[in-house]
Amino acid sequence: MNIKYIKRYLATKIGSKITVIYYGSRNHKERYQGYLWKLYNNVFIIKLLTGEIKSFTYIDILTKNIQIYI
Secondary structure (H helix, E strand, O other): OOHHHHHHHHHHOOEEEEEEEEEOOOOOOOEEEEEEEOOOOOOOEEEOOOOOEEEEEOOOOOOOOEEEEO
């Protein structure tokens, strides 16, 4: 898997419901649910169900700092 593949895959899923699990330090885990909103060169934006906006990098997926479920 590489960044180009991730970008192409996410581009086909814009507007889809998405769940992101973020793995932080010291086994801290956060879960976000929302919709894949926008894609940029280095980041993708998720609009959460609560109305907040979160951004993540494609490298987060490669390094397994986050997991996404669409």
